[in-house]
Amino acid sequence: xxxxxxVLEEENVDIIIGLPDTEQVYESFSIHLFQxxxxxxxxxxxxxxxxxxxxxxxxxxxxxxxxQFIQSNIAYTIVIRYYGHDLEKIKEYVEELKKNxxxxxxxxxxxxxxLSNLLRSLDLEVEEV
Numbered sequence: 001x002x003x004x005x006x007v008l009e010e011e012n013v014d015i016i017i018g019l020p021d022t023e024q025v026y027e028s029f030s031i032h033l034f035q036x037x038x039x040x041x042x043x044x045x046x047x048x049x050x051x052x053x054x055x056x057x058x059x060x061x062x063x064x065x066x067x068q069f070i071q072s073n074i075a076y077t078i079v080i081r082y083y084g085h086d087l088e089k090i091k092e093y094v095e096e097l098k099k100n101x102x103x104x105x106x107x108x109x110x111x112x113x114x115l116s117n118l119l120r121s122l123d124l125e126v127e128e129v
């Protein structure tokens with residue numbers, strides 16, 4: 001049997017999201033994320049997105065940073081996957097994603113330089129906010 005999430009992730013856009021490490025929730029982060037996804041949707045013609053969350057915050061605390069984005073979204077199919085903060089595993093995972101999908105991007109909070117640098121070293125387009 002095929003996983004329902006796997007079906008939703010076919011022919012999608014993968015976006016590696018580097019969330020802020022701060023305790024404060026940044027409303028502007030969600031606004032910028034939504035604008036970014038709108039731009040990627042226009043340029044790729046895709047309406048399905050898998051957001052790969054990289055955060056020091058544990059489950060489910062990281063969802064606070066995305067609350068406004070999730071509640072505002074009525075236009076796209078969104079799958080959210082959480083990866084914690086293990087950059088070595090993220091590197092391996094991104095390399096695997098790139099083999100199967102030409103649409104892999106990074107969207108990273110500006111203080112998360114480690115992730116930005118890693119994604120750029122893997123030849124991903126990275127948007128910092």
